Amino acid sequence: MQATDLPSISRMQDLPPAALALVAAYFQALAEPTRLQALNFLRGGERRVGEIAEHCGCTQANMSRHLTLLGKQGLVARTSRGTSAFYRIADEATYALCDLVCHSVGRRLQDLTSERAAFAPAPAAPAQRKQPR
Amino acid sequence: MQATDLPSISRMQDLPPAALALVAAYFQALAEPTRLQALNFLRGGERRVGEIAEHCGCTQANMSRHLTLLGKQGLVARTSRGTSAFYRIADEATYALCDLVCHSVGRRLQDLTSERAAFAPAPAAPAQRKQPR
DNA sequence: ATCTTATTTGCGTATAAAGGCAAATAAGCA
DNA sequence: TGCTTATTTGCCTTTATACGCAAATAAGAT
Numbered sequence A, B: 001m002q003a004t005d006l007p008s009i010s011r012m013q014d015l016p017p018a019a020l021a022l023v024a025a026y027f028q029a030l031a032e033p034t035r036l037q038a039l040n041f042l043r044g045g046e047r048r049v050g051e052i053a054e055h056c057g058c059t060q061a062n063m064s065r066h067l068t069l070l071g072k073q074g075l076v077a078r079t080s081r082g083t084s085a086f087y088r089i090a091d092e093a094t095y096a097l098c099d100l101v102c103h104s105v106g107r108r109l110q111d112l113t114s115e116r117a118a119f120a121p122a123p124a125a126p127a128q129r130k131q132p133r
Numbered sequence C: 001a002t003c004t005t006a007t008t009t010g011c012g013t014a015t016a017a018a019g020g021c022a023a024a025t026a027a028g029c030a
Numbered sequence D: 001t002g003c004t005t006a007t008t009t010g011c012c013t014t015t016a017t018a019c020g021c022a023a024a025t026a027a028g029a030t
Helices: A017-030 A033-042 A048-055 A062-073 A093-119 B017-029 B033-042 B049-056 B060-072 B093-119
Strands: A076-081 A084-089 B076-081 B084-089
Touching: A017 A062, A017 B033, A017 B093, A033 A048, A033 A062, A033 A084, A033 A093, A033 B017, A048 A062, A048 A084, A062 A076, A062 A084, A076 B033, A076 B049, A084 B084, A093 B017, A093 B093, B017 B060, B033 B049, B033 B060, B033 B084, B033 B093, B049 B060, B049 B084, B060 B076
Parallel strands: none
Antiparallel strands: A076 A084, B076 B084
16 A cells, blocks of 8 residues: 555655755765675675674674664664574665675776876885875 | 776675775765755756856855865866866766665655554644654 | 956864763573 | 673764855956
């Protein structure tokens, strides 16, 4: 039973400015290295908070917060069994999304690298850096 | 002439933790409603800073900053003609990316809406809100 | 050269995010 | 019940971000 008149919005162009805040919050959830690392780790399947924290090299408390945030954006889902809490990827779009960005970033990294290579034939001692600061 | 051994990384799984910071920065650029609105606007083609600012209802100074930030992540490109600066979408992935997120967000909005509808048959006076806060 | 328009930058401020640490909560087990 | 383990929450500090406003810069036009 469908509730409203939102036909599953598919293009950002169609969003009213107010709704862009939701999209921004979604991106915000992905805008943190530790959270991305956690998501990467969760590709291996459901994991406990402690495991994830250890893998990412941060405290359990912080990882708990990160996972809560990801959960609020629907990126991960939580199940508690016994005294443990298991998290798993909940939004399949995450994969495509991250890979898409990785492609863009990778391409840009490559551009920067070859650009730098063109300016500095000798690989050692990057005296005058050519990075975008 | 290809410079390095980076074969255009395509999956985030393959990224070393250090590189995740770059991906995070990319997402961070998209994690702001005004910037998303500006990107939306730029779908119509190249625009001046002033135009974009007006469309988004913010000062020119702030829009200039936003666009600079988007530029640093390779999302937009700049061309100056006369006394004006024109910006345009530079990363085609942006479209796919935003639409992907809009789909996820839209679906989630729909879920929340129908969930709320199930709990509160009367549309007025949301006394006990059922939002995720 | 001076003025005008468009854009960018500097600086101060307010708000949000992340992490450390300790305490609170929850679920099993002796 | 008391103990243990796992997770979450509260409080604080630090750092980053967004914005307002004024001043600086850039490119034309008179």
